[in-house]
Amino acid sequence: MSIGQSTRQMFDLSGRSAIVTGGNRGLGRAIATALAQAGAAVAIMARDEDKNRAAVAELEALGARAVAIRVDLTDRPALKPAFDAAESALGPVDILVNNAGFAILKGVLEQSAEEWDQVLATNLSASFMLAKFAAHSMVARGRGGKIINVSSIAGNFGSPVFPSYAVTKGGLLQLTRCLALELAAHNIQVNSLLPGWFSTDMTDWIRNWPDYAEALKEMIQRTPRGRFGEPHELAGAAVFLASAASDHMTGADLVIDGGFSIR
Ligand SMILES: NC(=O)c1ccc[n+]([C@@H]2O[C@H](COP(=O)([O-])OP(=O)(O)OC[C@H]3O[C@@H](n4cnc5c(N)ncnc54)[C@H](OP(=O)(O)O)[C@@H]3O)[C@@H](O)[C@H]2O)c1
Numbered sequence: 001m002s003i004g005q006s007t008r009q010m011f012d013l014s015g016r017s018a019i020v021t022g023g024n025r026g027l028g029r030a031i032a033t034a035l036a037q038a039g040a041a042v043a044i045m046a047r048d049e050d051k052n053r054a055a056v057a058e059l060e061a062l063g064a065r066a067v068a069i070r071v072d073l074t075d076r077p078a079l080k081p082a083f084d085a086a087e088s089a090l091g092p093v094d095i096l097v098n099n100a101g102f103a104i105l106k107g108v109l110e111q112s113a114e115e116w117d118q119v120l121a122t123n124l125s126a127s128f129m130l131a132k133f134a135a136h137s138m139v140a141r142g143r144g145g146k147i148i149n150v151s152s153i154a155g156n157f158g159s160p161v162f163p164s165y166a167v168t169k170g171g172l173l174q175l176t177r178c179l180a181l182e183l184a185a186h187n188i189q190v191n192s193l194l195p196g197w198f199s200t201d202m203t204d205w206i207r208n209w210p211d212y213a214e215a216l217k218e219m220i221q222r223t224p225r226g227r228f229g230e231p232h233e234l235a236g237a238a239v240f241l242a243s244a245a246s247d248h249m250t251g252a253d254l255v256i257d258g259g260f261s262i263r
Contacts, residue, residue, distance in 0.1 A: 010245040014039035017090045018242065019083070021073060021130065022100030024051035026200035027150065027231050029058075031097055034235035035242060036064035040095065043086035045069045065090055073100055073126035074118055083133040092141050095242045096134040098127035098172070099150040103165035105205060116164050123168035128175060131190075135183055144187030148241045149176045151192045153257050173253060180251030189250040191241050196257020198229040224259030 018035045022028035023044025032042045036059045043066070044055055052068035059066035067089040071082035087093060101123040104115050131147050138145035154162070155169030173192050180190040197203060197219055206212045206219065207228070220226060234256050240246050241254065255261055 005244070011239060011243045012039055013095070013239070013243060016040045016094040016242070017043070017087075017092065018095035018097065019043045019045065019086050019093050019130070019134070020097040020099055021045045021126070023097075024048060024055040024068070026202060027195060027198060027234055028097070028099040029055055030231035030235040031099060031150075031238040032059060032066075033062070034232070034239050035095065035097075036062050036066065038239050038243065039064075040242070041065035041090040043067045043069060043090050045071050045073070045082055045086070046100065047072050074121040076121070076125070076129065079126060079129045080133060083130060087137065092137050093134050093145070094138070094143070095146045095148070096130055097148045097150065097238060097242070098130060099148075100126070101150065101152075101165075101168070101202075103162040103202065105162055106164075107160050108163060111164060119164040120168055123165065124171045124175070127172060131175070131179055135179070135186075135188060138188050139183075139186045142186075144189075146242050146246075147176075147179060147183075147188065147190040148238060149173075149190070149192045151176070151194050151253070153194050153196050153255060153261050155192075155194065156261065176253075177251045184250055189241075189246060191246065191249060191251065192253045193234065193237055193241065194253055194255045194257065195234055196229060196255070196260040197223065198231060198234060200231060203228065219260070222260055222263050223257070224262070227258065229256065229258055 018040045020032040023032035024046040056066045056068045069082045149172045151172040152169040154166045159166040176192040
């Protein structure tokens with residue numbers, strides 16, 4: 001960004017190419033949509049083919065170049081071919097959003113080793129591997145880039161409900177800081193987005209399951225804005241972190257939680 005650049009130019013992603021994991025629904029879909037609206041070409045990565053198709057159609061209807069790569073992020077050997085497929089469809093990546101994730105609601109007394117491994121592989125290890133491929137590509141091209149890790153406010157708190165999830169989200173905050181230090185000299189900024197409670201499939205349990213009615217009441221009471229966030233309310237922050245407007249920001253935690261964390 002140069003002095004005198006207009007605000008619109010600051011946020012303009014025209015000519016940029018983005019990868020958004022988990023871009024076929026929920027927060028990832030809102031992020032993919034907002035990046036496309038800002039001018040980026042967008043590759044989404046997820047498993048469900050019907051949802052992938054629907055998301056790509058929506059992005060194309062906005063006038064964006066878009067592609068879906070069907071991949072299970074726990075399948076490590078599949079990650080490099082998936083990354084390469086995104087780059088061959090849309091060109092070298094400028095923006096990587098490590099958004100895909102899931103939680104298993106089991107404490108240490110119930111969770112199996114296999115479940116622990118699956119949560120770590122999806123939320124943390126795949127993010128590291130894709131960041132590695134993206135960093136190599138960005139460094140080789142010499143144009144800088146943006147890596148955004150979608151962590152969670154759960155990365156800052158202990159949790160008896162989903163310990164493996166909270167560990168991965170804390171790990172992503174650290175991954176952000178480590179990569180930010182290593183990649184700063186290459187003009188690659190790495191930041192974390194920390195959503196609070198948003199209305200997506202992932203939070204169906206607390207929003208709709210009777211067993212968690214008390215937890216829901218407590219969560220709403222604790223949130224100054226008094227409600228769940230809607231996915232589009234996170235998307236602007238992703239555009240900011242993907243754009244020149246955030247060029248002097250790296251290694252940071254950007255909390256979007258309706259004020260939940262300040263109590
Ligand atoms: N919603 C919230 O309140 C909240 C709060 C804090 C943080 N977050 C974080 O925000 C991110 C998005 O959450 P969300 O609420 O949008 O969740 P969601 O609606 O459940 O969507 C999860 C996305 O991740 C993809 N995904 C999951 N496992 C995958 C795998 N093994 N391989 C490839 N893709 C996979 C899913 O696609 P497929 O099923 O088609 O593969 C889907 O697109 C997550 O990292 C989550 O931890 C969410």
